[in-house]
Amino acid sequence: MNVLSYARRLFSLDTLDTRFTPSSWAHPPGSNAVLTSRLDPAKPLPGIDTQDAAPKTGRSEERGRADAQPSRWITPEFFLYYTVIGVAVPLMCKSVYDVSIPSHPNFPKYEHLLSPGWIPGRKVDNSDQQYSGFRDNIPYMFLLLVFHPLLRRLYDAFQSSDLPEKPSLRKAPQLPQERQADARLDRRLRFDVAFACIYILALHGSSALKILALIYVNFQIAKMLPRSYVPPATWVFNIGVLFANELGKGYPYAGMARFFSPEKTGAVEAKNWGTLLDSYGGLLPRWEILFNITVLRLVSFNLDYCWSLDRAAGSPLEKKQLDPSNLSDRERVDMPAKAEDYSFRNYFAYILYSPLYLTGPILTFNEYISQARYAPRSISRDRTTLYGFRFLISLLTMEVMLHFLYAVAISKAQPVWEIYTPFQLSTLGYFNLHIIWLKLLLPWRFFRLWALFDGIDPPENMVRCMSDNYSALAFWRGWHRSFNRWIVRYIYIPLGGSGGPGTQGKWGRARAVINMLAVFTFVALWHDIQLNLLIWGWLITLFVLPEVLAGYAFPKKKWQNHQDAYRMLCGLGAVGNILMMMAANLVGFALGVDGLKGLIRGIIGSYS
Numbered sequence: 001m002n003v004l005s006y007a008r009r010l011f012s013l014d015t016l017d018t019r020f021t022p023s024s025w026a027h028p029p030g031s032n033a034v035l036t037s038r039l040d041p042a043k044p045l046p047g048i049d050t051q052d053a054a055p056k057t058g059r060s061e062e063r064g065r066a067d068a069q070p071s072r073w074i075t076p077e078f079f080l081y082y083t084v085i086g087v088a089v090p091l092m093c094k095s096v097y098d099v100s101i102p103s104h105p106n107f108p109k110y111e112h113l114l115s116p117g118w119i120p121g122r123k124v125d126n127s128d129q130q131y132s133g134f135r136d137n138i139p140y141m142f143l144l145l146v147f148h149p150l151l152r153r154l155y156d157a158f159q160s161s162d163l164p165e166k167p168s169l170r171k172a173p174q175l176p177q178e179r180q181a182d183a184r185l186d187r188r189l190r191f192d193v194a195f196a197c198i199y200i201l202a203l204h205g206s207s208a209l210k211i212l213a214l215i216y217v218n219f220q221i222a223k224m225l226p227r228s229y230v231p232p233a234t235w236v237f238n239i240g241v242l243f244a245n246e247l248g249k250g251y252p253y254a255g256m257a258r259f260f261s262p263e264k265t266g267a268v269e270a271k272n273w274g275t276l277l278d279s280y281g282g283l284l285p286r287w288e289i290l291f292n293i294t295v296l297r298l299v300s301f302n303l304d305y306c307w308s309l310d311r312a313a314g315s316p317l318e319k320k321q322l323d324p325s326n327l328s329d330r331e332r333v334d335m336p337a338k339a340e341d342y343s344f345r346n347y348f349a350y351i352l353y354s355p356l357y358l359t360g361p362i363l364t365f366n367e368y369i370s371q372a373r374y375a376p377r378s379i380s381r382d383r384t385t386l387y388g389f390r391f392l393i394s395l396l397t398m399e400v401m402l403h404f405l406y407a408v409a410i411s412k413a414q415p416v417w418e419i420y421t422p423f424q425l426s427t428l429g430y431f432n433l434h435i436i437w438l439k440l441l442l443p444w445r446f447f448r449l450w451a452l453f454d455g456i457d458p459p460e461n462m463v464r465c466m467s468d469n470y471s472a473l474a475f476w477r478g479w480h481r482s483f484n485r486w487i488v489r490y491i492y493i494p495l496g497g498s499g500g501p502g503t504q505g506k507w508g509r510a511r512a513v514i515n516m517l518a519v520f521t522f523v524a525l526w527h528d529i530q531l532n533l534l535i536w537g538w539l540i541t542l543f544v545l546p547e548v549l550a551g552y553a554f555p556k557k558k559w560q561n562h563q564d565a566y567r568m569l570c571g572l573g574a575v576g577n578i579l580m581m582m583a584a585n586l587v588g589f590a591l592g593v594d595g596l597k598g599l600i601r602g603i604i605g606s607y608s
Contacts, residue, residue: 017460110413196352205282245288308336361482470574
């Protein structure tokens with residue numbers, strides 16, 4: 001295999017996530033699978049633009065081929081673009097590098113934020129607390145990535161390949177394939193439960209008891225309440241937990257001890273035992289910050305279980321004549337698990353599944369059970385190896401940026417912006433956004449790589465670079481993609497989405513915008529209960545509106561005879577999209593409102 005073909009495989013969609021390729025939708029010959037689109041989260045998800053669409057067939061496919069335009073890679077137009085990119089990108093890098101050298105007047109103001117680096121002659125900008133926690137622990141996490149899958153293989157080697165059945169739970173004799181699948185599920189989940197107990201004790205110490213209490217209450221909401229009460233009670237409980245965790249600061253035991261102890265006699269003793277328990281906080285004492293991702297899994301289990309009760313009698317797999325070992329991604333999400341699978345043991349294993357516990361990506365409960373029962377055919381040694389190489393390339397890219405471009409430290413130091421040129425200010429904001437993208441991509445890809453080694457294939461979270469989108473809507477579908485899919489399934493579609501009954505006409509469009517505002521408000525509150533992030537969520541909704549309005553003003557079907565002009569319009573939209581993303585994300589994740597104002601004043605003041 002030559003270098004070019006290997007590079008093509010390395011950066012192919014199939015390596016990134018097989019959900020993007022037609023093979024992930026293929027069914028065995030003779031199957032009678034029909035994916036229907038209904039406005040019901042308990043039914044298959046709509047095949048609209050909110051999810052990955054299945055390959056088009058029939059007239060849609062013919063129309064797609066008719067709309068396809070010839071390649072422009074070797075045309076004069078694209079050679080002009082190559083020239084612009086070849087000149088502009090190095091200048092942009094040089095612009096930020098020039099303000100990241102010791103001789104720059106502002107360097108002393110942020111030098112204290114830099115750390116010793118491994119590249120000779122350069123310090124590293126490790127000032128982002130969120131990313132530094134990941135970067136500083138990479139060697140230990142790589143050891144865990146190797147140790148956990150090896151331990152599972154050792155465990156499997158000592159277990160029987162065919163565990164005894166539980167007759168009380170079986171309604172009919174099982175086929176050999178189904179018996180083996182249930183044995184695999186039982187074996188995997190017993191290991192997941194045992195390892196999860198050790199894992200959360202190591203991570204959170206005595207606070208693991210608080211986590212267990214919360215997930216137990218959520219399970220009882222699903223199992224004990226009447227079916228119609230489960231969805232609202234689930235949302236009230238989990239949103240309440242988000243606020244309570246923030247306001248209670250993780251519920252320290254010392255505070256509990258003071259509350260429950262007598263005012264005089266037991267105060268000292270209570271303080272002692274409460275403080276003692278708090279001292280065993282584990283590797284990550286602030287468990288409440290990481291619990292936000294767990295909340296998504298709590299909601300997923302409750303609603304998947306609730307919607308499974310609405311299914312008519314009989315197996316959907318039998319009705320559609322599907323092979324349960326070869327389901328598509330959407331079918332794994334949509335098909336409910338067996339009634340006995342919604343047990344506390346399986347729920348516990350899913351909520352605290354170690355590779356995905358800290359950051360995701362997010363799997364629904366249905367898909368987790370499906371992949372635990374039948375090994376995903378998308379996982380292969382070659383594909384996982386290539387995906388690992390892609391992670392290492394991204395990690396090296398981030399390291400080079402942090403050693404040579406100190407955009408994060410400069411923004412944290414809040415320097416005198418007027419000393420920078422407009423071009424330098426613009427590129428500082430632009431590279432700050434790229435670092436935000438990379439600092440999220442790397443943990444997500446690492447933990448997804450761990451899951452792939454362990455035999456579970458979660459969705460890829462970062463689909464495209466933020467500079468590779470001309471559509472704001474498409475960008476947000478690809479940013480934290482598993483979270484986007486979760487939102488679509490559990491919030492956006494139940495609210496009415498952007499299509500279906502009640503969403504047509506002028507008021508229907510307004511309702512779709514309101515639904516989007518509700519979604520981004522939840523997203524902002526879920527990230528953190530801070531004003532900056534709430535403003536970020538509202539800004540995202542505001543910045544999506546121009547694209548929605550432009551879609552009505554310039555419908556693509558009316559530009560079929562002017563496709564070059566339409567491409568130019570999309571290019572103008574891409575420029576606006578990048579500028580708006582820079583503004584929104586700098587408010588939410590970097591500078592805040594006041595910092596962004598200072599940056600803009602610096603740009604305008606420098607020009608004037």
